Amino acid sequence: MRNEVPKKMFTAWGLRDDKWPSMLVGGDGPLTYNDGTVDPDCQKKFYVITACNFEEAMAIYHLRQGWDPYRPEGRPTECPECGVLYYSKGSGQCWSCTHHS
Ligand SMILES: [Zn+2]
Secondary structure: OOOOOOOEEEEEEEOOOOOOOOEEEEOOOOOEOOOOOEOOOOOEEEEEEEEOOHHHHHHHHHHHHOOOOOOOOOOOEEOOOOOOEEOOOOOOEOOOOOOEO
């Protein structure tokens, strides 16, 4: 079995009175701009998803939102370091090793 890389945290955010979240953000905190202000749509944290990369987190997010399956950007290509398929034109994060294109 491969060495598994630590999973990353993603959080789903939305407006305080919404029934469902409206965005998925990498990390534990809300989306912030370069000047440090918080995106006004991030009023309430709905839930946490832990996944190996952005594409996996989006697949789970789409399931929970009741949407069609998530379609990653670009075609899957082989990771130059470990050989698994990943989306170099999407997040560029390999799910299996620390490679990031
Ligand atoms: Zn890899």
